[in-house]
Amino acid sequence: MASPSPLFLLLILLFSILPSPTSPSSINDTPSTYIVSVHPDAVKPSIFPTHSHWYQSSLSSLLSPSPPLLIHTYTGAAFHGFSVKLSPTQALLLRAQPHVLSLLPDRLRRLHTTRSPHFLGLGTSTDSAGLLKDSDFGSDLVVAVLDTGISPDRQSFHVRDLPPVPTKWKGSCVNTPDFPSSSCNRKLVGAKFFCAGYEATNEFRSPRDSDGHGTHTASIAAGRYVYPASTLGYARGLAAGMAPKARLAVYKVCWTAGCYDSDILAAFDAAVADGVDVISLSVGGVVVPYYLDAIAIGAFGAMDRGIFVSASAGNGGPGALTVTNVAPWVTTVGAGTLDRDFPADVKLGNGKVIPGMSVYSGPGLAPGKTYPLVYAGTQAGDGYSSSLCLEGSLDPKFVAGKIVMCDRGINSRAAKGEVPNSPPPTATIVFKGTRLGVKPAPVVASFSARGPNPESPEILKPDLVAPGLNILAAWPDKVSPSGIPSDHRTTEFNILSGTSMACPHVSGLAALLKAAHPEWSPAAIKSAFMTTAYTVDNRGETMLDESDFGSGHVHPQKAMDPGLVYDLTTFDYVDFLCNSNYTEQNIKVVTRKNADCSGARRAGHSGNLNYPSMAVVFQQYGIKQKMSTHFIRTVTNVGDGESVYSARVVAPAGMAATVKPEKLVFRRVGQKLNFLVRVQTRVAKLAPGGSVMKSGFIVWSDGKHNVTSPIVVTLQQPL
Structure with a gap:
């Protein structure tokens, strides 16, 4: 497309x-x-x-x-x-x-709305080794969450056994009637709100969360250990964030109508000035050039100060070209599944069983009895809005005692479950609770936004995936689990899905890596995640393709010791923008730096950014039958001082790929060595406007570390 x-x-x-x-x-x-x-x-x-x-x-x-x-x-x-x-x-x-x-x-942005630590191999607080211990659970790091605020009284944010606030912290906690400054403590070290871009009218004018999304994402990134944790009887177990001892700084930028760029940029500015280490942003919008993208601009300013920025890829999947937050200095996170689900079968009157999922916690339906099954769009309400089961659109008298079938659509979260189970056909629903060890897992969630990258096709996005489906995390006590005004239930935890939930997993893990390796740059941390990610599920099968998952599913323990990293400086990004044909003035808008693009454009192309993945789009113009490109990369040794890495290249199907040199000999930690990958292919037969994507990879191995980078080639036939 x-x-x-x-x-x-x-x-x-x-x-x-x-x-x-x-x-x-x-x-x-x-x-x-x-x-x-x-x-x-x-x-x-x-x-x-x-x-x-x-x-x-x-x-x-x-x-x-x-x-x-x-x-x-x-x-x-x-x-x-x-x-x-x-x-x-x-x-x-x-x-x-x-x-x-x-x-x-x-511009207006939208939100991209515990078993994940176990699934990611982080274990519990009693582990004697590994990333958690080596990073002291992220204790001296501050994770900024730009979202809908926070409910500070949740168990996930308790201060027990936390040392004093790091002396580097310069931030503060605002004082409002519903959010006194005493709400902050050794866990929640800062809280501010920004609503000048969007003047909220019916919400807390404070950092307090009236939506739930911000509390949820904050606890995924840095929630404390809480046991027992569950929601409505589901997902019972130990809940914990990725960096349980990391400090949280909350910047409320999202309100009922959404999140405005002017407020988001103000939060970036404040977070950098306050001295955070990681910024987590589960918000996105349409893709525009970087000099018109406030998130890309704010993230560059943060990266320039050594702050790791992660953002959600968006929930526009499974279609192509739906990924958002695509700037190369942002770590873009898609959503994968866990090996846990909540099965519920719809059994039709004719005996056919349709598997599904549910966290319904009420009394079960009578065994052996079936109920009338009606379609909300034609039998239960007023047409379009009732087909989506929007709140208030269904006739209670008509749907009472029936099972109502709704279209998937715009309605938020669990609103479709608020109607009572409302002539033939007939059906019943069997609720099966929580199931563990589900296969296959992980799988890229259907809603997770996909590439290719619409702004920079030579930068593979998303960068990686992390758990984002049915994630249990903290929830405000004044917000119902469904988010519907007529629902008066309360819960300490709630289950949500989205790339919004995947992003803070990587944010918290970045805090752990930064604590364990304080000398690593944001690009080095991203590289460690990407080159150690895995692409094989728990059945031993390869997950779909790189436009879905980027480099693969995050593997925290391996990221701790990646062997080699692809590092980048702010000036490398300036050269990238030059080679992307941005004007020097537009580059200055993004980078706040003067750019002389003449040298950069002579030196290479935008695909030569020292990125941990390699991607190219060949436009099949004219009569040329063969096409080729090259990628120049530099790797930095962060593993053993003296080591020899050998390359293995698997070319995309039907193509040729070579690497020079085939060995990299390192004498010390911190040493940098270069290599070049060349890819050649022939023109493919495609319909006008058609395209085909093929992928391979290169692995550098010293026998201990395997440093993997995908190679993705797209052939595109012009209209």
Whole structure:
């Protein structure tokens, strides 16, 4: 499936946010919020005491009876500039000021809505060895969660046996009527909220969580050990986050309507200034060029300060080109299954059994009895909304005592389960509780967004997958497990699914790796995850393809000792953007650095970014029958001082792949060596607009470590 070119998308965006100066009569002057990027080398005039005064003065010069007021002033920790509501005319005038670099439209993002530690091989707090012990359970690390806030009184956030807050921490806890500053402690070290971009009206104007999503993701990343833990009688056992002793800093950026870029960027800026070590973001939106993407910009600013950023891949699967948060400096996480499920069979009156899953906790249906089965779209309500079983759309009198079949659709979480089980046909439901040892596992969840990467096809996304289906984690006491107002049940834990749940698994694991290897860069941590990931399920079968799972499923224990890493600096990313044909001004918007692209473009192509995976798209133009490309990579020895690695290359089917040299001889830890992989292929017979993806891999092995990178080749026939 072909995607619109970045240039075409950019032109659409520019014409949509800025009016034509030649036709003022046609201008729609309805104000919109813009994020204003200020030149990083622009110096604040000394006449102004603060940057806020300077920026407000800039707004005073705009044509308006009263100048617009600032929404956010960004400190410069992750982004240099401010956000403000402007008319299109005012936006044009502001853009013309010499210290203004660019204007980004404020976009709305959406949330990408315990057995996982055991499934990942992390064991329990009594382990005598392994990643948990070597990292002291992440004790001195701070994980920032940008989400819907937190419910601080949950058992997962208790302070028992935690040492004092790390002295490097510079953050704070806001004080509001429903969230006093005493809510923070040695576990929850910081809590702030950002709602200026979206003025919430019916929610806590504080870091307190009125949705549940933020509490859930925070406890996945860094929840303490809690036993017994379950929800509605399901998934009973020990609950724990990935980094049980890591500290949490919560930045509430998501509200009922969603999460606005201006607030997200303010949270990035605050988190970097506060001194966090990891940022976890289970939020996403449409893919746009990086210089128009506030998450990509904020994440770059964090990465530039040595902060690891992980983000959810999105829930748009299983279709291709659905992955979000695709910048190469972000670790993009898809969702896989656990070896645990909650089986429930629908047994039809004709004897046919349809397997499914359920966490229904009420009384079971009468054994041997069947109930009328009705379709909500035609028999139980008003059509479209009833077909999705939206709350209030079904006729209670009609559906009472029946089993209602709904379409999968937009309704949130478990709302479809709130209708009582509502002529022939008939059916019954048999609930079977919790089942362990499920095979196959892991499997990439159907909803998990897939590649290829729509913005940078030569960067394989998602990067990897982690548990994201039916995840048990902490839940606010004032939010029902279904999230439906008419549901008055409460629970300490809840089960949710989504790449939102997969992302904080990797965030917490990154805290463990950073604690065990404080000298590792964010790119080195990502590399350790990717090159040690596995692609074989518990039946010994290979999981689908790399556009689904990237490098594979995260393997924490092996990531602790990867042998070699593919490291990157901020200047490597600048070269990547140059080779991606970004202008030097657009690169400055993302990186806050001046870029001279002439040297970078002479040196190679965007696929030569020192990434732990290798991907290329061949456009089958003209009469050329053979095509080839090369990947130049540099690996850094983080294993044994003296070691020899030999390469094994498995080419994509029907293609040829070679590596030079075939051996890498290291003399010391920290030594860097280069190699080159060349891939050759012939033109494939494809229909106009068609494409085919094939994959192989390269493994560097010293007998102890296996450093694996996928090689993915896409052949595409133009229309």
